[in-house]
Structures are given as C-alpha cells and as structure tokens.
Amino acid sequence: MPADALKCKECQTAYPLEARFVCERCFGPLEVSYSLPEGDPAALKRRIQAGPHTIWRYADFLPLQGPARSALPTGWTPLVKADRLAERLGLGELYIKNETANPTHSFKDRVVSVALARALELGFDTLACASTGNLANAVAAHAAAAGLPAYVLIPFDLEEPKILATGAYGAQIVAVRGNYDDVNRLCTEVSGERPNWAFVNINMRPYYAEGSKTLAFETVEQLGWELPDRIVGPIASGSQFTKIARGFQEFIDAGLVSGEVPKMNGAQAEGCSPVAKAFAEGHDVVRPVKPDTIAKSLAIGNPADGPYAIELARRTGGGIDAVTDDEIRAGVRLLAETTGIFTESAGGVTIATLAKLAARGDIGPDERVVAMVTGDGLKTIDVVRGTFEVTEIPASIDAFDSHFAPVAV
C-alpha cells in the first residue's frame, strides 16, 4: 500500500492510518499521505488497464491495505463527448463526466466505497453518516450490499422522497430535531462513544475524501491518458473539488501523464456561495452563510475545505462562480436537451457555471473542458416543474393534426 500515514494539512504532523480526522496538535484536518508508486510507469499503467471497470482499478492510489472489493460496482462512469452542448455554448472540445451512472446515481458511491472498504479493514462493524440526501442513499445501499447495519442521521424536516430512497435499504433512520449542523455535531459525539461505528464523513473522513480522486483518474484514462485543460465542478464542502486536482497531480507525479493540473473552476449556487464570494473578494477565509437554494446537495454554509478550494482555483488560473436558481433550472434543462443526461440541481449549478464562463469568454476555443455532473435528476425532480409545456388534446387524429400539422416530405 503506498499510503503511509495520515498527515495534518496545516502542520504536517503525521499519524498512523487509523480512524482519526483531526490533528491533536493544531486541530487541522487530516488527509492520507502516500509514497509514490515504485517502478516503471508503463508497468503501473498496464496494471491499471488490467484492473476491474470500477474505482478499484486505481488501488495503487487508494488508502487500502489489502485488495479492495465492493458488492456495488462503483465508478468507471461514462465520459461523454458533448458536441451539441459545446456548439450551443460556442466551445471546442467538451466532455461530461456522467456520475448518474453510479449504483445510487451520484458520486457519493465513490467516497462511500472507499470509506466502507477501509472501515472493514479497521474492524468496524456498523456504517453511519450525517446526511441530507445523496450520502444517505449511498451509505444505506453500500451497507446493505455488504451486510452491515447502517445508521443514517438526518434533520427531522428532510423531504420525504430522500427518506424513502434511504429507508428502502433497511438503514435505521434517525430524524434529529435540529438543523444539519445539529445533526453533524450529534454524529461527532456518537462517533466518540461507539468504537465500532464508522461514520463515513466523520471518523472515516480522510479515507472517504480519497474516493473523489478517482474522478480525475478516470478522466485521464478515458481521454486516452491525457489531461484536460479545464475542469468545471461543484463546490459544497470543497473536498471533491480539491481531491480532483489532487488526483491529477498524483497521476502526473507517478509519470502516468505529463502536463499540469487543469484550470479548476468551482461552481456554487448564489443561495449558498460562501466560497465564490470569498474568491471574488480576494479573501482567503470563508465567511459562513445560511443556505437558501434549490441546490440542496451543495448547501453547506460553512465549507470545511473552502480555503483550499480558493487557493486551488487561484493557483491553476481557474475561478469560482455562483449562479441563480433560475440559471440552475436552465442548466439542468440545457444538459438534458443536448446530451440526454438528466442531472439533479447540483449538476445544473455546474452546467450553468460552464455556460457563464463560456458567455464571458473565459474559455479558449481550443480548450478541452470536462464538466463534472455529480448526481441524478430523479433525485430533485421538482426542479424541472414549470420549465416546459404539456399539450393536452382529445384522443383524435384531427385534434393531433390541429396542434402538430403534418409537414409534407
């Protein structure tokens, strides 16, 4: 295993690869540190190519000790060339990384797969999380597939469809009278007194976060072992955004691809845009906000990795933008109409941001751009209500013809 320690992102203090997530010295966040894979890059590339069509083909870059496996095959989602969308936006080479193809139809399957695999290695026997949606679905599904009990803690006023899509798997759902911050705090407490429970986004967080790197690995491999010029992706906590860049860097460092980390463009909803605001104002620190947006899966008012996301966007020549709820709805529709991919509101944030960058002339005509579409439209179906017309007619050919006149051919 190339992972050799957990290290504090702030003070670099090293810890063993256990279930810990915060530095005892400076309270900074911990992340997995690796020694570079040894040997010939060509041999490493062949090993990857001979691997399964899941995230586990990148085992050399993931923090597991033994061979990884998971009952729900996750990752290796399509990278779709979106020529009609590119044309509509006046762009050159554009791809959509289509995460709706994952087992529970969002990128959360990646992070949960890695957290679960590491949790089993560390001897945990129960999977848990604090969540308001996609993560709850993924934890419940992967726990069920692995035969582990799952506890999903949610705010008590969560929308019923999200509860139904989680309870179906038999997870124990605990509705907490409070907001998401209250739920998160309770989970941290519970985690402290349940030594056999793996909270994927709390005590397993350093391992969990590594799963997002596979978005970059797959993108490089699916582009024929080349780097894109620019990534447009959503920012909630900022973890996925920064880990995607980390993934590109690790492939460069390992000699699997040459070039530089792509320009990283982050996308937020205006109703929850603390990172975009700090970026626009030139700050390094993110001021928390109270979320109010239809993009609920991105609605983290106090994003833990916000400062790292800002630094990354600046360093790579990218940026961080925010879009309105109306722009989000239009983004969902634009993607569906031009590619046949129906995304949730978070994907609408990404596509609307892509459209904004294109309209502003920020993207060069010869750039190769990849947009990260991280979740499925069936999960936020209310978003498209009122965005199209339905024609009601009686069951007669005359009525049909009067609305849709046949064209001579």
Add this chain to the structure above:
Amino acid sequence: MPADALKCKECQTAYPLEARFVCERCFGPLEVSYSLPEGDPAALKRRIQAGPHTIWRYADFLPLQGPARSALPTGWTPLVKADRLAERLGLGELYIKNETANPTHSFKDRVVSVALARALELGFDTLACASTGNLANAVAAHAAAAGLPAYVLIPFDLEEPKILATGAYGAQIVAVRGNYDDVNRLCTEVSGERPNWAFVNINMRPYYAEGSKTLAFETVEQLGWELPDRIVGPIASGSQFTKIARGFQEFIDAGLVSGEVPKMNGAQAEGCSPVAKAFAEGHDVVRPVKPDTIAKSLAIGNPADGPYAIELARRTGGGIDAVTDDEIRAGVRLLAETTGIFTESAGGVTIATLAKLAARGDIGPDERVVAMVTGDGLKTIDVVRGTFEVTEIPASIDAFDSHFAPVAV
C-alpha cells in the same frame, strides 16, 4: 448484416427490413429473422469480446446495416451475485441482472437504442412513442442525445413525476384525454400519416423488440460463456420475456455456448395477471383484463405476446406466477436490504415471484438462477412508503443512547 427479412410469427410470410410491424396476409406480428453468423464461433466470440461495453458488442445479432453507435451508452449492466438474497431464500447460485445501471435506469434504453439506430438507417427524422413511464423517459433521452425531436403521447392522467422526468429532455409531451389503449390507437393513426416519424413501439416494433435479446447475451458472457439454469423475469406485453429466450437460443445456434434455453419463469402482478391466469388454467389464449396494481410499468391488460410467453414457459419447464401488491412491496425491500439494489415495483414483482418459487420448492438447490431487475426504485418511490420506521429524537446524545443503547465491545 445477418438480419435478412421481417417474418410473420404466424404465417412466416417474409417482408423487407422496412418500417412495418404487422403481416398484410394474416395480421400476425412481424419479427426480424436472421441468417446465422458465418465462420468460426471462436472468431465471433473474440469479435464480441473486443467490442464496446454496450449492447453494440452484439452487433452480429442486431438488425442494423451499418456500424451502430448511440450517444447514450446502453447495456453491459452489472450481473451481481446475490449471495445474501440467495441465503435468505434458501437458494444456491443467484444473480441479479441490474438494469438500473442503464442511462435512464431501465431496460427500455436497450430497445429504444436499437429502434433509434434502425430508424436513422431508414431515414426517419423524428422519434415518438406511446408510453406511461419508462419508455417515455428513454425515448426523450435518446432523442435528445441524438439531436432528434421527440413526441411522447401519454394518458392525460399520468403521474406528474413521470411527466417531469420526460419533459426535462425537451420532448414534446402530448397528454391524450383517454386511457393507454386510446393513446396507443391514436399513435397508430398518427404513425400512418407521418412518414418521417419513427414510433419505437409501433412501426419500429420489430427492431425495438430485438433490443431485449441483449439481456441474454450479456448474461451468458458475464457468466463466463455459460448458460444459467433458470431466468425469472417480468411479463408486461411478453415481448422482453420471449426475446430473452430467443437471445439464449441464438447464442446456442451460433455455437457460442452449449446447452439448452434456461427454464423461463414469468412474473406478473395479481392486479394485472392475464398471462399468469391463462398459464394456470392451461389456456393458450390470453383474456384481456383491466389493470389495477402498483406495478404500473407492467400494467398491460392485453399483452400482445402473451400466448408466446405461455408457450415458452411450458416448453422450457418454467412457469408464470402472479404476486400481490404487498408481496411486491416486500420484494422491493428484500432486494434492497440484501443487495443494495433499489428497484421499482416491476423489480419487486420479479423478486416476489422468485421468493414464491423458492418457498414452493420449485428451484433446485444446485440451480444457477438469474433474476431480471428491469427498472429503478427512484421511479416508483411511493412503493416503499410505510414499509419502515423512522426514529425521531431531539439533538442530544442522551436521547440517542436511550433509543440505541451502546453495546460494550
């Protein structure tokens, strides 16, 4: 192309490979007939294995003239070994063919892909269908991906979520004041006067139906080029059920696998079980019913291929069973809890039927069984309401502990 004609299933009259679906002589249904692929089976197998990870790897068995392509990668869905479900049911070797992994999360992507590809070869410029759900989603998505206009005709009282998940792609939705039969009749009329419109399940039906064979092809290949002993799958019109068996037969005839067509077990909901009823009563003819079941995607009261499904079940030593709405709900939950796969009500019909066969002792302990799970739970999310408990607590560790006592480890 090995497809050489359309042939009447009743009187064998042959027609050219055009957009026709009914025999002019006897009004029987037409289907594609093939000459067997020539040459060495080993070479054919290598050609398949070198193909894309989509249904198009089986181009030798599909009715297209040129190389097929589709913007939405369809098929090659996971065949998941379901050990925990097998154990729960007292079965031996059990697999789930997980069609929720398709682009619009149902098997309809397969049939629409083939219909669309053939429609483009025949020069059609518009895609259309009569539908009440999954087919509408798939037609709208694949048309959008291909840049074709789409017309989707639905009964006017269709549930709103299904309309939203179709309108998102920009399809023209026509709500017809009438029931599904009225919609279907109107579509047949419209099809007659719009020479440039391809109705996937009307004038394209012979090509459309061929798409279901790929379920069998993938199953054989994913089992390491072996046949299963038994298939359990849903029956709506009976087309998919009979085409799966046809797929196995074609692979046997081509020398790609040896053995016999598996025992074919059909699954219906009691609220719409005309085929199961005719089978149980020993009839060859299916008496139409008025559907009343939560399994709406199987609710075809007058199934066109019902007689063929009955003949197939008898000939292979399988059967056709029906399950209640409560059994369907339990089937959805059982699958989710033991495999992490969340299916729609139609999948619940299949799993409940599998459970019934197991309880009855109809399945031998050494049989290799494949259950076809054809659609996604997010599409019929109401089905799981009331099937589990949610525990509501205040945001305190004491409240949590009082409900979920920590266990000493």
